Amino acid sequence: MTEERRTKPGRCILCGTEAASFGSRTVAEGWLCGGCIEKMSPWYRLRQDAAPEELRAHLAYREENRARLPDFRPGVRLWRNPTLYLDDARRQFAVSDALTKDFPTENPDILEYGQILQCDAEIEERKTELKRFSPGLGRISYRPKRYQYRFHVWVRILVDHPFFREMRFRLNPRPLEVSGLDVAASVLGKVVKDRDYQSCAQTAEKMREALLKARDAVPNGGENAGSPAQSAGRGSERTGGRGNLRGGSGARAGITIENVSAGNRKILG
Ligand SMILES: [Zn+2]
Numbered sequence: 147m148t149e150e151r152r153t154k155p156g157r158c159i160l161c162g163t164e165a166a167s168f169g170s171r172t173v174a175e176g177w178l179c180g181g182c183i184e185k186m187s188p189w190y191r192l193r194q195d196a197a198p199e200e201l202r203a204h205l206a207y208r209e210e211n212r213a214r215l216p217d218f219r220p221g222v223r224l225w226r227n228p229t230l231y232l233d234d235a236r237r238q239f240a241v242s243d244a245l246t247k248d249f250p251t252e253n254p255d256i257l258e259y260g261q262i263l264q265c266d267a268e269i270e271e272r273k274t275e276l277k278r279f280s281p282g283l284g285r286i287s288y289r290p291k292r293y294q295y296r297f298h299v300w301v302r303i304l305v306d307h308p309f310f311r312e313m314r315f316r317l318n319p320r321p322l323e324v325s326g327l328d329v330a331a332s333v334l335g336k337v338v339k340d341r342d343y344q345s346c347a348q349t350a351e352k353m354r355e356a357l358l359k360a361r362d363a364v365p366n367g368g369e370n371a372g373s374p375a376q377s378a379g380r381g382s383e384r385t386g387g388r389g390n391l392r393g394g395s396g397a398r399a400g401i402t403i404e405n406v407s408a409g410n411r412k413i414l415g
Pocket of ligand 1: 163
């Protein structure tokens with residue numbers, strides 16, 4: 147970062163324009179301008195050592211994706227920020243913050259149902275100890291200790307895609323916060339009753355179910371003759387059986403709560 151600020155940007159290695167200081171960055175072979183970076187997929191991780199051929203191939207793919215947008219007609223939408231769009235007729239999906247009318251500018255990646263390898267709904271918990279001020283001693287722990295808990299609701303889709311492996315996104319715009327004693331059960335009880343939490347957790351679960359159902363549904367025409375799209379997931383390892391995401395975690399997979407109660411994972415629903 148500091149190096150980027152000190153060095154005046156040169157020409158973009160992809161489009162050749164003079165890269166502005168703002169929004170551009172260096173890669174192994176030189177500079178990338180903000181315009182080229184903006185065209186990249188939000189799921190693509192731009193690595194420092196990315197070769198120019200890879201970057202060019204990625205931008206070419208993004209233009210091919212743009213050409214597919216007019217045919218993508220999502221009949222199912224699970225609203226949130228971002229929203230999950232499903233086009234059952236074409237067996238394609240997208241995840242985007244944008245409304246469909248803004249797709250031409252946002253260019254969300256259109257993926258085939260067959261590219262879905264796995265999908266999880268996850269609750270991430272972080273806890274911070276709350277302290278009180280004591281004259282002479284400064285900030286000291288309560289007895290018993292008290293914590294503030296922050297929860298985030300995530301959906302993670304593992305995909306078979308040439309440019310990214312994972313689409314992971316958070317459904318709650320703000321952290322869901324609860325303060326209290328370090329009694330996991332009571333904290334969990336409070337969180338579970340929280341309306342924002344419920345709404346996010348339910349949507350996460352609906353998205354997970356919809357994606358797995360989409361992946362496992364038999365395409366129109368019964369026999370899958372193996373269009374390139376539908377065979378995209380073949381040969382890749384799937385964890386768990388079809389339709390059962392967390393094969394090992396119980397007969398009916400649900401939302402997993404990580405790290406609650408001394409590192410245990412809990413499944414709701
Ligand atoms: Zn450029």
